[in-house]
Amino acid sequence: MFSNLADKLQDTFRRLKGKGKLSEKDVDAAMREIRLALLEADVNFKVVKEFINSVRERAIGQEVMGSLTPGQQVIKIVNEEMTGLMGDKQSFLARAGKEPTKVMMVGLQGSGKTTTAVKLASHLRRDGRNPFLVAADIYRPGAVKQLEVLSDSIGEKCYSNLEADPVNICREGLKAANRENADVVIFDTAGRLHIDDEMMSEISSIKDELKPEEILLVVDAMTGQDAVNAAASFNEAVGLSGVILTKLDGDTRGGAALSVRKVTGCPIKFVGVGEKIEALEPFYPDRMASRILGMGDVLSLIEKAEATIDQDKAKEMEKKLRQQQFTLEDFKDQMVQLRSMGSLDDILNMLPEGGNIPKEIKQMSLNEKSLIRIEAIIGSMTREERYNPSILNSSRRRRIAIGSGTNVQDVNRLLNQFNQMQKMFKQMNVAGKKGMSKKMKKLKKNFPF
């Protein structure tokens, strides 16, 4: 579904790009596609309506008609409006004038509050802060225990009391945090339905007790149209200060981000991107905008690659690529580096124009097992074979298969994929000469192949 929509939008934009002048009809056709894309991305339909109207208004005006490349102008407007809606800059956690800073986590059941509370603590610790956790979810069986176990696993302290009510727990928890000299206290509250009056008044009592600097709504990125109802109700009840979007590591387009942002006016401060405690990242509005629109999260990819890949090696690689000297030895290195970057799917999805990547490479499943197999196969080759795979005749292939504990088909498949990749880089080189965009150039430089 993901790539289909991205392709569709890109197709529409391509059509727009192809024309010298835009008629109202053209704009409407594009708007229909964007509407569909946004609705399929789970942006709330009312939000979509408003969005389309404002883009349309701007697009049909002279701004577009008068400009030289109308298609590009429409894309720009869509992007600007979207980024404008998402908030145009990154938003950080508030800090109390007088420490500790109090952060309260609220949300529906199953949105990921407890896990996120601990992730946030871990993030703050890495930032040099001294966090403290308070377990105020006395309703879900095992919730307190979950927070205790997770806090313990990262060596953070956690206050709990199974006998008290949540307001008292929070009050005592704050005292305990003060005794520990914590500079930030994270309160994990129970998941609740936004229409449960009793439970909603409970969080408002907790808020009155704590007067927290931050009240963060934890929202599942896969939420559909109903995200607006929950977000609006929570905002009304306690006055949110920010949002954390969880489970963004799946293949959801995360349109809920836009809906929630629109109805609460609150910035999204963090996103949860995995099961590991470290998997909490700052939120980049522009990237989310292009994810929802399906335009490829090029920036994220560049940053991910930069963080992972040794710069000198990358330079050397680029040189090799230019000279078409990409060998199996390099291929193996790249596989190892890739493994630390996350799945190939993630990376491919972040690229714009996903269609340019050969099917063989797209279908290559980069799970742990197959990576280990690739390493084993290449490891069973001689140095000469790695640098010059063309000498690999069937008897050599058989030997390699036996040596790596695989079979000849596996070896052949790997060689095929390697060939495809070499071909792809040749194409990238040609494209580069034809004036690749700056982003793509930078991307290519850092792309780990």
Next chain:
Amino acid sequence: MNLVNQFKSGLARSKNGFMGRLGGLFSGGDIDEEFYDELEEILVSGDVGVQTSNKLVEKLQEEIKKRKIKERVEAKNLLLELIIEIMASGQTDYEPDQKPYVVLLVGVNGSGKTTSAAKLASLYKRSGREVLLVAGDTFRAAAIEQLEIWSDRTGVDLIKAQAGSDPAALFFDAMNAAKARSVDVVIGDTAGRLHSRYNLMEELNKIHRVIGRNIPEAPHRVLLVVDATTGQNAVAQAKSFNQSLPIDGLILTKLDGTARGGIVINIQDELDIPVCYVGTGEKEEDLAPFNPEYFARALLEV
């Protein structure tokens, strides 16, 4: 509170929600372009998805023409029929026909598997069956403790292993225990996993194989737990899980909120996976067999 009332009160609350009432679409007036537009909005706002909504509306248009319908009220009944027809087409029989009858619950993180496992165990127990719960989520911190508490509350026995241990091995032992104790029904909880995680999906497949090796034809039912607030991604979830192991049905959870769970129409229509149960609260008895008519009425807000 019975289910109809639960739906209705959820409905009443949603009317006061942020978006307010969608308008008395079916109260009167002609069947015109505006009617169809508004209808599409109602469906889309219930997470039915644009494409499926359009398909439904088109089908409705056809039928309206065929039957020469003029009144909106009649159109409403027709649409209800259409939705009920789609949603009632699946096999949702849940009577155990074998012993032990093994039910496995799978789903993404936070969809409500553990709670649903407890509720389902309680449902079978209340119908007079000997039930065994398996705490198959060995990954999430305190998931085992969570099910232990439920086991105490419901009086259903629990098989568990150490946190972090191999769930497939646990299920192997649990199947032996089920046979030895000659229980009627085994309910297996599993760790939440995003369907895009290859290795985790493989693990699920392994669990499925191990159970089947121990008890032929088991698990007899694999139920995917879907949060009613989920949007279009639920289809991708159902597809991926169904590729790893055959999904027999859905448990649609958190229907006591304002979300209407319309995405299940898409799943039923496209993948032929029916909804078997709905979760409507936090208590052990808050799980009921799926009723297509209640669902359709709640979806259309009538």
